[in-house]
Amino acid sequence: MDYFIELFFSGLSRGAIYALIALGYTMVYGIIGLINFAHGEIYMIGAFTSFIVATILTILGLPLLAIIVLTGIAAVVWSASYGYTIEKIAYKPLRHAPRLSALISAIGMSMFLQNYVLLAQTSDFLPFPTLIPDFAFMEPIAHIVGSTDLVILITTTVSMIFLTVLIKYTRIGKAMRATAQDRTMAMLVGINVNRVISATFVIGSSMAAIGGLLIASHIGQINFYIGFLAGIKAFTAAVLGGIGSIPGAVLGSVVLGLTESFATGYVSSDYEDVFAFSLLVLILIFKPSGLLGKADTQKV
Amino acid sequence: MFTLQELKRSALISLWFVFLTFPIMVVKVNSIEKTVQWRWMNVVYILVGSFVLSLLFRYFLYRKERQSGEDEQQGDNTGRSLIHRLLIVPKYRNMIYGVLLGAAVVFPFLTSSYQVNIMTTALMYVVLGLGLNIVVGLAGLLDLGYVAFYAVGAYSYALLNYHFGLGFWAVLPIGGLLAALFGILLGFPVLRLRGDYLAIVTLGFGEIIRLVLENWGDFSQGPSGISNISRPGFFGIELSLEMAIVYIYYLMVLFVIVTIFLVNRLQDSRLGRAWIALREDEIACQAMGIDKIKTKLAAFSLGALWAGIIGVVFAAKTTFINPASFTFLEAAIILSIVVLGGMGSIICLIICALVLILLPEYLRALSEFRMLAFGAILVCMMVFRPQGIIASIRRTYTYKPRNRDEA
Numbered sequence: 001m002d003y004f005i006e007l008f009f010s011g012l013s014r015g016a017i018y019a020l021i022a023l024g025y026t027m028v029y030g031i032i033g034l035i036n037f038a039h040g041e042i043y044m045i046g047a048f049t050s051f052i053v054a055t056i057l058t059i060l061g062l063p064l065l066a067i068i069v070l071t072g073i074a075a076v077v078w079s080a081s082y083g084y085t086i087e088k089i090a091y092k093p094l095r096h097a098p099r100l101s102a103l104i105s106a107i108g109m110s111m112f113l114q115n116y117v118l119l120a121q122t123s124d125f126l127p128f129p130t131l132i133p134d135f136a137f138m139e140p141i142a143h144i145v146g147s148t149d150l151v152i153l154i155t156t157t158v159s160m161i162f163l164t165v166l167i168k169y170t171r172i173g174k175a176m177r178a179t180a181q182d183r184t185m186a187m188l189v190g191i192n193v194n195r196v197i198s199a200t201f202v203i204g205s206s207m208a209a210i211g212g213l214l215i216a217s218h219i220g221q222i223n224f225y226i227g228f229l230a231g232i233k234a235f236t237a238a239v240l241g242g243i244g245s246i247p248g249a250v251l252g253s254v255v256l257g258l259t260e261s262f263a264t265g266y267v268s269s270d271y272e273d274v275f276a277f278s279l280l281v282l283i284l285i286f287k288p289s290g291l292l293g294k295a296d297t298q299k300v
Numbered sequence: 301m302f303t304l305q306e307l308k309r310s311a312l313i314s315l316w317f318v319f320l321t322f323p324i325m326v327v328k329v330n331s332i333e334k335t336v337q338w339r340w341m342n343v344v345y346i347l348v349g350s351f352v353l354s355l356l357f358r359y360f361l362y363r364k365e366r367q368s369g370e371d372e373q374q375g376d377n378t379g380r381s382l383i384h385r386l387l388i389v390p391k392y393r394n395m396i397y398g399v400l401l402g403a404a405v406v407f408p409f410l411t412s413s414y415q416v417n418i419m420t421t422a423l424m425y426v427v428l429g430l431g432l433n434i435v436v437g438l439a440g441l442l443d444l445g446y447v448a449f450y451a452v453g454a455y456s457y458a459l460l461n462y463h464f465g466l467g468f469w470a471v472l473p474i475g476g477l478l479a480a481l482f483g484i485l486l487g488f489p490v491l492r493l494r495g496d497y498l499a500i501v502t503l504g505f506g507e508i509i510r511l512v513l514e515n516w517g518d519f520s521q522g523p524s525g526i527s528n529i530s531r532p533g534f535f536g537i538e539l540s541l542e543m544a545i546v547y548i549y550y551l552m553v554l555f556v557i558v559t560i561f562l563v564n565r566l567q568d569s570r571l572g573r574a575w576i577a578l579r580e581d582e583i584a585c586q587a588m589g590i591d592k593i594k595t596k597l598a599a600f601s602l603g604a605l606w607a608g609i610i611g612v613v614f615a616a617k618t619t620f621i622n623p624a625s626f627t628f629l630e631a632a633i634i635l636s637i638v639v640l641g642g643m644g645s646i647i648c649l650i651i652c653a654l655v656l657i658l659l660p661e662y663l664r665a666l667s668e669f670r671m672l673a674f675g676a677i678l679v680c681m682m683v684f685r686p687q688g689i690i691a692s693i694r695r696t697y698t699y700k701p702r703n704r705d706e707a
Binding site: 116 | 321329336442496507511512629674676681
């Protein structure tokens with residue numbers, strides 16, 4: 001039973017991180033209908049930035065709490081800037097181009113960013129400093145639920161609540177929903193669509209950066225290639241929940257995280273990634289609209 | 301040419317890029333020895349580089365917008381360049397083909413076997429590009445798992461050779477057909493999907509194949525791969541290593557010629573025109589009575605067939621394969637070739653494949669930056685020239701009662 005609970009919580013924290021990345025996918029898709037292939041790379045850059053900042057701050061000898069906060073801020077700021085810039089360079093000129101053009105551009109961007117980090121930093125796995133301490137009150141159940149899992153779950157929940165409030169009640173959130181529904185109409189009622197799209201990229205990238213920071217401190221090592229796999233998995237999660245739907249992305253991520261966790265725990269750990277990919281293929285074949293998505297009808 | 305305002309804007313952009321790239325480009329930390337390395341020179345490079353690039357970027361964007369405006373006014377038939385005329389007039393075109401063929405035939409006599417080996421690789425990419433071009437360029441299906449079919453071909457030769465001792469020529473059709481079968485198996489369920497979903501599913505499929513090959517040790521010998529695959533036989537004569545390299549080279553030249561011929565014929569056939577129609581408008585195409593699934597499946601499996609055949613050649617050429625040769629990067633390289641070649645035009649695709657594969661081989665200093673450049677190429681091509689370096693020439697039917705030889 002302990003093993004089951006352990007797998008359950010590890011799946012849950014895994015799903016929480018996927019959710020942070022999947023949100024970026026689903027928001028961008030909802031608004032401009034583009035699979036932002038470079039989103040995984042933003043997450044990777046978030047992890048790298050937090051690695052660099054955290055190491056510098058550790059050398060300077062700051063207290064742990066300050067390190068965590070400053071690292072988080074730095075990761076969010078830089079990832080958001082990358083997201084913003086990528087949109088301006090690779091997607092904005094292609095707003096009216098066919099969908100596949102934008103997708104190819106996104107793939108190119110993803111390759112570019114991967115190799116940019118590879119060349120500017122290193123191809124080795126980098127050991128990430130332990131940021132999250134083992135809490136004393138977690139001691140009795142530490143063999144089942146780690147402190148990191150707890151931090152991941154709490155951070156993700158807080159981020160989700162923040163995002164929901166942002167989208168439901170703020171001005172920019174309303175503008176985002178309007179743009180997602182009908183871009184031309186939104187323009188007509190005076191919404192600055194370009195700014196809304198930029199905001200979407202910034203918010204999505206910030207979420208991914210938090211995910212990057214969390215996963216890096218959870219797994220303890222990063223390299224330039226982590227974004228690819230995480231990106232595909234998060235995309236799977238977004239599709240699983242119904243792409244374009246925010247609660248769907250969270251639900252899909254949790255389902256994917258649990259599936260992976262149980263499958264590796266009870267079946268075989270060699271095929272960990274195969275499960276995710278098979279799930280993706282199966283979903284797209286049998287229910288392309290996802291768990292919470294609306295069926296996509298095409299107007300002629 | 302550039303106003304002061306433009307320069308000021310570019311200066312701001314380059315400052316933004318300095319900020320953006322600061323942590324990754326300038327700082328390098330070692331978390332074990334706890335040292336920080338500051339590479340301040342990179343700031344200067346970024347500053348200058350992004351200033352120039354941003355000017356160029358906006359200049360080209362501006363030119364592209366102006367051009368598309370002009371095109372609408374004038375109709376698009378006027379803007380044919382010299383290269384286009386070279387390619388369109390049969391006399392010149394045949395001359396180009398003749399020169400290329402002649403160069404290809406004498407190449408092994410003029411250079412070392414190392415060069416021949418590299419050239420063989422480049423030719424393999426030409427054929428792979430032509431195969432993928434059927435799927436992506438003609439039928440408009442973005443296939444990111446193309447490398448999986450390549451792997452199927454390579455592994456079918458390696459395994460059949462290893463277990464049953466089958467020769468190259470026997471497996472060549474088997475490998476191709478197996479890959480085509482995989483293409484149908486994958487294509488059947490997924491071809492209903494919309495374009496971008498299809499891309500992701502094929503990507504997932506490619507990764508599944510690679511991961512299975514990596515982990516199913518009993519079947520594929522896992523990450524250590526299969527070695528000692530026999531080279532292709534030449535009517536039962538044992539060839540020396542150098543002779544074998546030249547032999548495979550000529551085989552590839554032959555393959556390229558056959559492929560060009562077949563793809564050319566396919567393009568103008570009923571099926572080829574159906575692909576192009578399907579690419580342009582699916583619904584209108586179905587309304588004209590074209591079976592969407594069948595046509596797409598044909599594209600998918602034909603593309604896979606070529607990948608499978610080249611996979612067999614690859615296994616025979618290197619005599620050693622392992623799953624690491626079939627990563628997504630490989631698929632991305634082939635895709636770059638097709639995109640740069642303009643998704644549809646054959647001769648441009650060949651030139652692009654040769655340049656993209658040979659350039660990094662000869663300029664070793666550049667090879668590190670190869671994937672970086674490929675990524676940038678994909679983005680820039682899509683932003684500035686979605687039709688490719690040389691746009692493919694649409695077959696047009698003109699009615700000119702008097703002057704018939706121009707049509």
